[in-house]
Amino acid sequence: MKTPNKAGKPRQALDQVSELTTNRLSVYLRCLNALEDAGVLTVSSQSLAEQFHLNAAQIRKDLAYFGEFGVRGVGYYVGDLKRHLRQILGLDRKLRVAIMGAGNLGLALADYPGFRQEGFEIAALFDNLSAKVGQRSRGGVPIHDIHDLKKIARRDGISIAVIAVPAPSAQHVVALVVASGIRAVLNFSPGTLEVPDDVKLKSVDLTVSLESLSFFLAQCEGDEK
Amino acid sequence: MKTPNKAGKPRQALDQVSELTTNRLSVYLRCLNALEDAGVLTVSSQSLAEQFHLNAAQIRKDLAYFGEFGVRGVGYYVGDLKRHLRQILGLDRKLRVAIMGAGNLGLALADYPGFRQEGFEIAALFDNLSAKVGQRSRGGVPIHDIHDLKKIARRDGISIAVIAVPAPSAQHVVALVVASGIRAVLNFSPGTLEVPDDVKLKSVDLTVSLESLSFFLAQCEGDEK
């Protein structure tokens, strides 16, 4: 075969895996967790697709890109594939996350249980209000002064930043994040942020999401013929 | 010309506008707001593209699909195009939003200033804890019992629901939302939710987003040859 890379270590070109693909890998991992909890040992792309409304060929293609994890005639071993996916997604280690902005949203995200799963640790909150600095979130995440970001990011080995500051400060804050050596950013502020090419930025834009729903509703009304 | 629909009222087929397109319409609207605030009266697709890192042809194509809003040799009138976009996105009226779940995340979203802009109104929070029912968010959004959802959704004319409940209750809650006649849902809980075909579901999956960033970081490390 001439798959891009065989079982062992997929350290190689992998030029540019589409974001759609990486998102799906994460979804597959969640499906496998559910199956494992249900005591399922082995699963075919077929049955995975049926249970979780996915496409079997796409599952196979996504997985095959990273190695030959399946067994013909059998399917995939759930535990085995989970392990591979966790390794591919870089979840085989603890990743520390900092949240920029200890406002409503930042504090809520800091204590969000979904984050703690799968190896993420919310290590710190950062804010510029001295009243907040030194406090902790309800869940116990310490709030630091944003000026100490570089120092603490290094000390705590923070590799991901979440931007939860008001829109007008977002670009400035993301610049500090980048300057502190963090190379992956999840942005909740509306609008566009500039980051260098070697930094990965993912944005969750609530305004865009809501307006897109609004469009759908407006269309429905129009359709009422 | 035979554009799908001319200026007047774009009430027609519009079969299935891609979600990528509707998201961009929302982005364009934000760009126009910025330009208007800066006192710009007219803008070409070219300059819009340069300023906001978009593609000029795509802007033109997206807009042209809904009508001929531009003027050849001139570009688009900012105020005029804003008005058209707001109408297309259904923002030419107040849309009321309910948030399901008055936990950390629900309360944070209820008071999130980004939502209030552009005609959205967070009208209500819903929870099943009697200790919370009757209270209000810091910003003053009332917390209702989830059993009153149908009644209050009708009374207040709520057309969008945001799911901010823990993952295990999400499917149940979304079923209540659908039963109450709401047809647009923004979901923050991880995992898949089932909704009927005539209900629009948009999901923001924080786990998937973070894991996708983790993948990127893992790749970078691998690249260090």
Added chain:
DNA sequence: TTTTGTGAACTAGTTCACAGCT
């Protein structure tokens, strides 16, 4: 027989490039 891994076919989305309007 069952099910993977994968070329080939197809579908969706983006960008180019230019005719035609102002």
Added chain:
DNA sequence: AGCTGTGAACTAGTTCACAAAA
């Protein structure tokens, strides 16, 4: 001259369908 609106070309992403492996 300048810029839109749009067919045509291109690129990306998905699904099909089947040979080969277990």
